[in-house]
Amino acid sequence: MSRNAEVRFADLAKRYESPDGDEVLALADVDLSIASGEFVAVVGASGCGKSTLLRILAGFEEASEGEVSVGGVPVRGPGPDRGVVFQDYGLFPWLTVAENVGYGPRRRGAKRADARALATRFLETVGLTRFADRYPGQLSGGMQQRVAIARVLANDPSVLLMDEPFGALDALTRSELQVELRRIHRETQTTVLFVTHSIEEAVFLADRVVVMTGGAAHGVPGHISRVVPVDLAGARDVTSAEFNEIKREIADLVHAPRETV
Numbered sequence: 535m536s537r538n539a540e541v542r543f544a545d546l547a548k549r550y551e552s553p554d555g556d557e558v559l560a561l562a563d564v565d566l567s568i569a570s571g572e573f574v575a576v577v578g579a580s581g582c583g584k585s586t587l588l589r590i591l592a593g594f595e596e597a598s599e600g601e602v603s604v605g606g607v608p609v610r611g612p613g614p615d616r617g618v619v620f621q622d623y624g625l626f627p628w629l630t631v632a633e634n635v636g637y638g639p640r641r642r643g644a645k646r647a648d649a650r651a652l653a654t655r656f657l658e659t660v661g662l663t664r665f666a667d668r669y670p671g672q673l674s675g676g677m678q679q680r681v682a683i684a685r686v687l688a689n690d691p692s693v694l695l696m697d698e699p700f701g702a703l704d705a706l707t708r709s710e711l712q713v714e715l716r717r718i719h720r721e722t723q724t725t726v727l728f729v730t731h732s733i734e735e736a737v738f739l740a741d742r743v744v745v746m747t748g749g750a751a752h753g754v755p756g757h758i759s760r761v762v763p764v765d766l767a768g769a770r771d772v773t774s775a776e777f778n779e780i781k782r783e784i785a786d787l788v789h790a791p792r793e794t795v
């Protein structure tokens with residue numbers, strides 16, 4: 535894909551007000567560029583601001599300071615150019631699988647037949663063509679998450695935002711979906727920001743892993759402590775020494791005492 539879908543966070547900070555009126559600095563000094571077509575994973579302990587970062591890029595939250603842009607265009611709110619996949623699928627239970635996938639294009643004015651054709655195409659991408667006329671409640675969790683991915687792809691997003699998308703799946707389904715996501719990313723060349731608690735998942739999927747530390751519980755704002763490139767050629771073998779070396783490097787950063795990061 536030749537369009538420019540570079541993501542840029544510049545001097546980003548996010549403040550929240552706690553229920554008792556205190557200020558919580560969830561994020562500070564975030565500077566990050568994600569190249570068009572790059573796959574970046576974000577890891578870090580609970581509360582370090584991973585979801586906040588994703589939600590600001592999605593346009594669900596406003597930055598308190600700084601700016602985020604996609605392809606040089608500042609983010610001002612949510613839009614179909616940034617497709618979001620959450621842990622809980624978020625499908626409409628009253629629509630069929632094909633209707634769920636065609637929902638975005640239909641909303642933006644596509645004819646029924648064109649939306650159906652798009653649904654067929656993206657259900658093929660995720661291997662669910664046979665289930666087009668089922669309802670989400672008739673599918674397993676893994677299949678529902680595949681539908682959610684197809685639904686987002688049908689909007690032809692420049693950026694795919696995924697917040698713990700495989701967090702509720704069993705280990706086998708999770709690793710199957712990781713392999714599929716790598717293939718989908720190769721085929722679509724969509725820019726991806728993927729938030730996960732699993733360092734192994736991050737190293738398996740990403741070109742670079744953003745390690746975040748801090749957070750309210752640590753008395754410092756959430757921030758990026760390091761960006762680790764995953765220089766592993768070809769198929770990734772989670773049992774290889776190289777893979778585990780990168781995993782260990784990231785784990786050390788995630789668990790490092792705060793004064794060192």
Ligand SMILES: Nc1ncnc2c1ncn2[C@@H]1O[C@H](COP(=O)(O)OP(=O)(O)OP(=O)(O)O)[C@@H](O)[C@H]1O
Binds near residue numbers: 552560579583756
């Ligand atoms: N709407 C909100 N109002 C007040 N504080 C918030 C709000 N959303 C997030 N926070 C605070 O901001 C900080 C970062 O939260 P965030 O959910 O981004 O972290 P996270 O790294 O994604 O955590 P987890 O891994 O547990 O999902 C936390 O201290 C959280 O309590």
